[in-house]
Amino acid sequence: MIKNIFSKKYINNYNRKLKYIGPNNKIKLENFLLSRLFISIILLVLCLLIPKYGIYISLICVPLFYYLYTNILINNKIKVRSEKLNDEAIIFFDMLYLAMKQTNDLKMSLEIVTNKLGNSLAIEFKNILGNNKYNNDLNEVFKMVIDNIPNYDVRNALVDLKESNDYFVTLDEIITRLQKKNIVLIKQKNIYKPIVISIISIIFIFIICYLLFHSTDIINYFNNIFKK
């Protein structure tokens, strides 16, 4: 039904986004797109029924709903996951390094690590490795996992690992690169903290001062209303 309404490019784009959410995805593309369409149409009709300012309200409400629906259900989850992936990848590659030292085989160490960890990365690897049990070609497995990851750095790290000759050296480099990136990201995040705190608290202090200084006026206003 969707294929009659929307274009192929649009559907492929949303399919890719739904894969990025991770292994705990319970949203199906059909339900999402159709529900968004129908609810926006119903909202439009309801807003237009308001007598005087219906058009302006509908012009604000319907795009807002459209935007919020996608953001809350899809885009925010992708953002949260891509921020978490850096930390998860560091632990994952650390454990891979140790497992490779015991058994020099990449596939066996991947199976060991994915059975012991509970990350989203590990669960994805586990699902895909379980489907490709008798497939000795790891390149396909890596390709399928890379398609499900929204984070740029982790994707590059996995590509590095796939095409490397010496696994230990590449794993070392990957881990140091991810750690440095994390340090830079945390510094960027924390610059906005003092600004946000001061804005919020100044708003509250304004409200408190207004209430304290104009308290008599407010009480007289309410008393006049009740006397009428």
Next chain:
Amino acid sequence: MNKATIFQYVILFIALIITFNIISLIITNRKEKRISDFSLSKKDFDDKTIIDKISNSFWNFIHRLSNHLIKNNYLLKKAASYEKYIFVKEEKYKSPIDYIVVKIITFIIFVLLYILFTFVELIPFNIYTIILFLTIAILLPDLVWKISYIKKCQKISLKLYESIIIIDDNLSKTNIYNAINKVIELMDENIADEYQRILTDLSYNISLYQAFKRFYERTKIPEIKNIYHLLNIEGEDLELTFKRIRNEFEYVDKLNSSVVGTNNVVTALKVLYMVIPVCIVLIILIINPTYFNELLSSYLGIVLLQIVFLMYILEALIINIIMEDKK
């Protein structure tokens, strides 16, 4: 004269007697010091101080009570959650049931205190005061123990990195048991206590991974997760795993040190913005002390003041909740 003022003077009198005794103790100790260089005394063979002796005898007394009073299965299960508060070297004279007995004793003491205070007319005889006293009696011991345990965990988390450096340096020479013993020798009593529990776990044939996992479940320090994740892969080369653990801790150190500047600014700003409304109210009271009298007399004024207070609390809550590090 009120009954309350008589009660106050009685307490003052008791406090004066105690200070007088302490002063006389100090004077006799000074005189004893001059003679102690030339004589043997009981203190040379007895390492315990007065407070240690008092706490020992207190817990011994409670242990005797618990043996006689309680052989219940239900209370034994509840007491298992207090096991983590006991230090390993104190296990000779403490057991988890003693903590429940202490709770019962505090309850009885608070009931007696309530009767005394109402007799002396310090506190009116209401349902509200009864509820207040009983809730304090039930919650106070738990609070005190929990806060002291959290302080212990905070001290441990500052020293974890050091302990892992010690283990890593010693693993090249000896095996893991001697490495952990060295940690217990060299470090504080808080961390040494936890590592001793790990040693007892290892002696019961529990793997290192499980031992450190139980360590985490007791104390809930998030840095221990970095340790037991890597120990999950059971290998014969422990040196390498502890080297990787050490690298992880270095990286976490770098992360935290890069954020220290803004965190200091943030805490300073939080304190500032909490203090400003209080200063405003104080300035109003200094300029015009009768400003709030109109508000307090009418119903709407009290509602308004409650709203102002709500705003103040909301501000504190929002700042603390939004600015937390989400992990």
